[in-house]
Amino acid sequence: xxxxxxxxxxxxxxxxxxxxxxxxxxxxxxxxxxxxxxxxxxxxxxxxxxxxxxxxxxxxxxxxxxxxxxxxxxxxxxxxxxxxxxxxxxxxxxxxxxxxxxxxxxxxxxxxxxxxxxxxxxxxxxxxxxxxxxxxxxxxxxxxxxxxxxxxxxxxxxxxxxxxxxxxxxxxxxxxxxxxxxxxxxxxxxxxxxxxxxxxxxxxxxxxxxxxx
Numbered sequence: 001x002x003x004x005x006x007x008x009x010x011x012x013x014x015x016x017x018x019x020x021x022x023x024x025x026x027x028x029x030x031x032x033x034x035x036x037x038x039x040x041x042x043x044x045x046x047x048x049x050x051x052x053x054x055x056x057x058x059x060x061x062x063x064x065x066x067x068x069x070x071x072x073x074x075x076x077x078x079x080x081x082x083x084x085x086x087x088x089x090x091x092x093x094x095x096x097x098x099x100x101x102x103x104x105x106x107x108x109x110x111x112x113x114x115x116x117x118x119x120x121x122x123x124x125x126x127x128x129x130x131x132x133x134x135x136x137x138x139x140x141x142x143x144x145x146x147x148x149x150x151x152x153x154x155x156x157x158x159x160x161x162x163x164x165x166x167x168x169x170x171x172x173x174x175x176x177x178x179x180x181x182x183x184x185x186x187x188x189x190x191x192x193x194x195x196x197x198x199x200x201x202x203x204x205x206x207x208x209x210x211x212x213x
Contacts, residue, residue, distance in 0.1 A: 008205035011094055013063040015054075020201055023051050027111075031172065042122065049115045052108055065094060071101030078102055085188060092193050094206065100189070103182050110175050117168040124161035 012020075030044035059068040073081075081098040084090035090097070096104060123130025190197045200206045 008207050010204055011065050011206045012204045015058050016066050017204055019051055019055050045115050045118050052111050071096035073098040073101055088192055107178055110171055114171040114175055117164055117171055121164045121168055
């Protein structure tokens, strides 16, 4: 069975697709390794920051539907689209629909805050780019010398570090909530708009009927 048919039209470029699925994989690794205090979690955070940076740049210079200007809609358009979903009748969009565009911005912003807060926690421990010490290591030398790759368990959290850990955990859990909303939204939109959004993010093509954008 062919993935594409004669009605398929290119929407998502290879950069967007690689970004999307790479982020899915790395975020899962980062979240699952969060309680381990391991180098895997730290490296995953740096990779996510790199992916988010790429997406922001690609949102300015990328292909048509990758650009922010293509899917940042007015509040009125977002509300109208949400009402349409409840009625079961919405306008099809070639790229992100208004709710999808809003979710994309929310996910990127929350991801950025999650990584930055994590790096601040790491800096409070004396490592990474936000460290107040003289070291410029992005990964702690203590971790490098530890065969298990774990941070120093004898380290005592300061009040400020504990506060930033709470912030980091908050944004991490917020990401999980947004991802759940994102998945539910994809399922509902795929059904109502009669298109397979997951397959579109794999192949880069959409099979929707007449789109307005």
